Amino acid sequence: MNDIRVAIIGVGNCASALYQGLTYYKNNKIAGLIREKIGGYTINNIKVVAAFDVDERKVGKSMADAIVEKPNCTPLFVKREEMEEGPIVQMGNVLDGIANHMKDVPENEGFRVSNRVCVDIIKVLRENKADVLINYLPVGSQEATEFYANCSIEAKVPFLNCIPVFIASNPIWGAKFKKAGIPIIGDDMKSQFGASILSQMYQELAFARGHKVKCHIQRNVGGNTDFLNMVDQSRLKSKKMSKENVIRSQDDIRSIVSDTFFHAGPSEYIRYLEDKKVANITIEMEGFMGSPVLVETRLEVIDSPNSAGIVIDAIRYLKVAHELGISGPLKGPSAFTQKSPPQQLKLSDAIKECDNLSNRQYFSLND
Numbered sequence: 001m002n003d004i005r006v007a008i009i010g011v012g013n014c015a016s017a018l019y020q021g022l023t024y025y026k027n028n029k030i031a032g033l034i035r036e037k038i039g040g041y042t043i044n045n046i047k048v049v050a051a052f053d054v055d056e057r058k059v060g061k062s063m064a065d066a067i068v069e070k071p072n073c074t075p076l077f078v079k080r081e082e083m084e085e086g087p088i089v090q091m092g093n094v095l096d097g098i099a100n101h102m103k104d105v106p107e108n109e110g111f112r113v114s115n116r117v118c119v120d121i122i123k124v125l126r127e128n129k130a131d132v133l134i135n136y137l138p139v140g141s142q143e144a145t146e147f148y149a150n151c152s153i154e155a156k157v158p159f160l161n162c163i164p165v166f167i168a169s170n171p172i173w174g175a176k177f178k179k180a181g182i183p184i185i186g187d188d189m190k191s192q193f194g195a196s197i198l199s200q201m202y203q204e205l206a207f208a209r210g211h212k213v214k215c216h217i218q219r220n221v222g223g224n225t226d227f228l229n230m231v232d233q234s235r236l237k238s239k240k241m242s243k244e245n246v247i248r249s250q251d252d253i254r255s256i257v258s259d260t261f262f263h264a265g266p267s268e269y270i271r272y273l274e275d276k277k278v279a280n281i282t283i284e285m286e287g288f289m290g291s292p293v294l295v296e297t298r299l300e301v302i303d304s305p306n307s308a309g310i311v312i313d314a315i316r317y318l319k320v321a322h323e324l325g326i327s328g329p330l331k332g333p334s335a336f337t338q339k340s341p342p343q344q345l346k347l348s349d350a351i352k353e354c355d356n357l358s359n360r361q362y363f364s365l366n367d
Contacts, residue, residue, distance in 0.1 A: 001040050004319045005129055007050035009148050010136035011058050011089050013074040013224050013275055016067035017304035018311055020078045022046055034313050038358045039320030043312055049128040052092035056114035059091045070108045071225050073274040074304040091116040095144040097137050099232045109228060109271060125155035132318050134160045140235025141165060153180045158318040161186030164242035168329040169342045178328030183321040185314050185330050188242040188339040192309030195220055195279035195299055196246045196339050202283055203250035211285040216247050218264035218281050222303055223273030230266045240265035242340045249344035277303040310337050320357055
């Protein structure tokens with residue numbers, strides 16, 4: 001199989017975990033991966049060929065050097081000397097990608113914007129023959145995400161939107177990607193085994209076992225730049241909406257009209273936790289004869305590898321879809337990998353559509 005040539009927007013913790021994984025799985029078994037092969041492609045077919053950032057500590061450095069620069073704090077699972085140097089990180093477009101309060105926090109925690117000029121993104125994508133463009137911008141980067149989505153369309157490069165700026169799930173944007181003849185997966189990456197997929201499965205289980213969910217509360221704390229960025233409440237709105245979409249959608253799929261109380265979202269930045277995320281989920285239900293059921297769960301994960309574990313699959317779904325001539329939002333892969341897809345699905349239905357695409361069975365994922 002040919003390489004899947006990937007370009008990355010935002011060389012933060014998630015990009016670090018993804019890049020480390022490309023080395024890790026050259027020398028280790030497939031444990032920890034959801035799928036060994038998708039459409040014939042393995043993780044070893046993925047190659048990072050371009051990267052963009054705006055932090056002065058990362059721009060101008062090789063990918064391998066940039067991922068260990070502050071404020072990145074995800075653990076190193078691979079030694080620096082084992083990693084390929086990778087592409088030189090180039091200056092991206094700042095726009096609304098940096099929250100104002102970042103300049104007021106210590107250097108080791110916040111971003112420090114480079115004074116370099118943004119490169120020609122479309123030209124870089126074309127010259128490097130990128131197959132997929134991954135959006136890892138901070139939450140709340142509406143203008144910046146739309147800028148890069150347009151670059152993706154102009155360069156004819158499939159787009160993977162890992163943040164809660166609604167592109168794939170927006171019919172107007174979806175139509176633009178379909179017209180351009182390229183696929184898109186989005187919006188807002190759903191971690192491999194995180195709070196969102198756990199909340200979704202609790203909801204599905206409750207319905208399957210005949211229970212009424214009275215309230216579903218999910219609270220998350222962490223210490224990486226994602227949580228620090230969302231201290232700005234104006235940047236948090238779309239994230240909260242996206243996380244609650246995962247839970248509420250299970251009612252919508254089943255055409256259930258309920259008065260369930262939903263709450264989900266980041267609640268606090270605690271620097272000491274670094275890339276560790278702690279989620280607490282509380283669910284109150286009524287069972288047989290209205291008998292009360294209470295579920296309380298604590299989930300603790302390293303946030304960024306949890307992200308990379310699902311992005312590894314999304315990259316390959318986009319590549320296969322593009323090869324098959326499928327364009328626009330990919331319904332099944334988006335529902336499987338993202339919190340706010342164009343159409344929410346039950347997990348079993350999303351897996352079926354992913355299976356079909358992985359087996360290269362041509363059918364429309366956009367209907």
